[in-house]
Amino acid sequence: MKYADEFRDPEAVNTVLSEIERIIDEIGATADQPIHIMEICGGHTHAIFRYGLDKLTPEGLEFIHGPGCPVCVLPMARVDECVELAERPEVIFTTFGDAVRVPGTKKSLLQAKADGADIRIVYSPLDALELARQNPDREVVFFALGFETTTPSTALCVQQAAQEKISNFSLFCNHITVPPPIKVLLDDPYMKLDGFVGPGHVSMVIGLEPYEFIARDYNKPIIVAGFEPVDLLQSVMMVLEQIKSGQAKVENQYARIVPDQGNPVSIAACEDVYERRESFEWRGLGEIDESGLKIREKYASFDAERKFGIGYGQASRVVEEPEGCRCGDVMTGRIKPIQCEQFGKGCTPERPLGALMVSSEGACAAYYQYGGVRPDLEPAV
Numbered sequence: 395m396k397y398a399d400e401f402r403d404p405e406a407v408n409t410v411l412s413e414i415e416r417i418i419d420e421i422g423a424t425a426d427q428p429i430h431i432m433e434i435c436g437g438h439t440h441a442i443f444r445y446g447l448d449k450l451t452p453e454g455l456e457f458i459h460g461p462g463c464p465v466c467v468l469p470m471a472r473v474d475e476c477v478e479l480a481e482r483p484e485v486i487f488t489t490f491g492d493a494v495r496v497p498g499t500k501k502s503l504l505q506a507k508a509d510g511a512d513i514r515i516v517y518s519p520l521d522a523l524e525l526a527r528q529n530p531d532r533e534v535v536f537f538a539l540g541f542e543t544t545t546p547s548t549a550l551c552v553q554q555a556a557q558e559k560i561s562n563f564s565l566f567c568n569h570i571t572v573p574p575p576i577k578v579l580l581d582d583p584y585m586k587l588d589g590f591v592g593p594g595h596v597s598m599v600i601g602l603e604p605y606e607f608i609a610r611d612y613n614k615p616i617i618v619a620g621f622e623p624v625d626l627l628q629s630v631m632m633v634l635e636q637i638k639s640g641q642a643k644v645e646n647q648y649a650r651i652v653p654d655q656g657n658p659v660s661i662a663a664c665e666d667v668y669e670r671r672e673s674f675e676w677r678g679l680g681e682i683d684e685s686g687l688k689i690r691e692k693y694a695s696f697d698a699e700r701k702f703g704i705g706y707g708q709a710s711r712v713v714e715e716p717e718g719c720r721c722g723d724v725m726t727g728r729i730k731p732i733q734c735e736q737f738g739k740g741c742t743p744e745r746p747l748g749a750l751m752v753s754s755e756g757a758c759a760a761y762y763q764y765g766g767v768r769p770d771l772e773p774a775v
Contacts, residue, residue: 401622407450410627415452417634423454430456430586431633432579432727434572435593436463436755437621443764445623455630458586458727461575462593463755464540464568465492466725466748467676470715472568473498475704479535479566480511482702486529488522489537491515496749497716519551519565526555526563535698538565543595545569545687546660549667552689552696564698566705567689569668572596573604574685575676579726580612587727589633590616591626594648601656602644609642620648667693677715677749678722721748724757731761738762 400406423429433439439459442448448457461467473496480487480503487503494503494515507513512532516522519536526534538548548565555563572593579585592605597618608616615636619629629647636642646652667690674686689697699705715721719741720734731737731750741747743759750756 398622401620401624403624406624407627410624410631411450414455414627414631414634417631417638418452418454421454421634421638425453428454428456429588429634429637430458431589431591431630432458432460432587433591433619433626434460434462434576435591435596436466436753436757437595438462438591438593438619438626439757440755440760440764441621441623441626443760445626446764447623447626451627451630455634459724459730459757460579460590460727461676461679461725462541462572463725463750463753463757464544464570465496465753466721466750466756467570467575467678468493468496468539468568468749469675469677470498471675472705473502474500476503476537476566477501477506477511479698479702479704480506480513481509482533484533485512486525486532486534487511487513487537488516488525488534489513490517490539492753492755493537493539495746495752497746497752519548520554523551523555523560523563526560527558530562532562533701534563535702536563536565537568539568541570541572541593541596542599542664543593545664545668546599546657549660549663552667552693553663555696556693561695564696564701565689566698567668567687569687570674570676570685571670571687572600573607574682575679576605576608578679578682580608580614582726585727587614588637589614591629591633592616592618592644594618594620594625594652597646597648597652597656599657599660601652602646602654603656605644609644613642615642616644618644618646618648618652620651666690678725716747719747721750721758724750731758732765734758 522536605616615633617629617632668687670684671686671688673681673683718736723729746752750758
């Protein structure tokens, strides 16, 4: 397959690995004092483990898994509010499938569905809009979740609903943006970060400019990367080359997909429908200034928070993590999933404590599926 097979070529992988090893040796990084590179995107985390790149790269390189999974950084209070909306008798609650098993304080959306709530999995917000057309006597709410990758589709959907004057459709908006939490991590004196592998799909929408502060203000390199083995290894090599030469800039390894200026049509739609919240709560990171989006006043009738008096439209609710859950520490790179006492024991994909074990982009799910560290697969002594 063009644009896939050539980026999975074993010979190319070995060539880049040799270069990485050479640069690591020249830098003088070791297992005790490694270079710390954070892959921001959860899709990159899964690709690293799926292809075993963490085991192929030299010991002087350590991957730090960042907060790039939107389901994983969703606070439990927001899940509780989803359940509250879904259990209203007049509501058809629609969502992407990766959110239904994320636990709230009492139940997940999947459990709420089992209890009788009308919750439907859709593949696009346009599917939810079609449900609103078909059910004019019901309120259809779409769980708008995700980074800048998914924001254009919900913005265009709101514009379409406004054009058609569909009054029984709304979004429960939980869209968030990538750059603000990266700044929070860089300002944390306990974080050891030497460079970044930047998100590919997000950058396809927003381009490269939003990352300039990482290089300019913090002197850290960031390389926007694709998702195949050669993509990721080449991006790591480019980060290392900058570190070795004392440079810090934004580069685009994924140029076959990501335009440097992003997608102007998508950006325009998002700016028309959304504006930044003063702050938004992130699981493990707390409230982060201007990191979330809300629906503008001119589209207020499509805002589920306003329509149903829920979420940031009301008093905020702070919900503590379940006892023993260390999702926040994993998402901020402070620990690896296997360092959580509940990993693979009290927390499994079948019975998750936190979102990182549920989501298809969660670091804990990646370790459990690909990392070879599942307690239930350990050989008998």
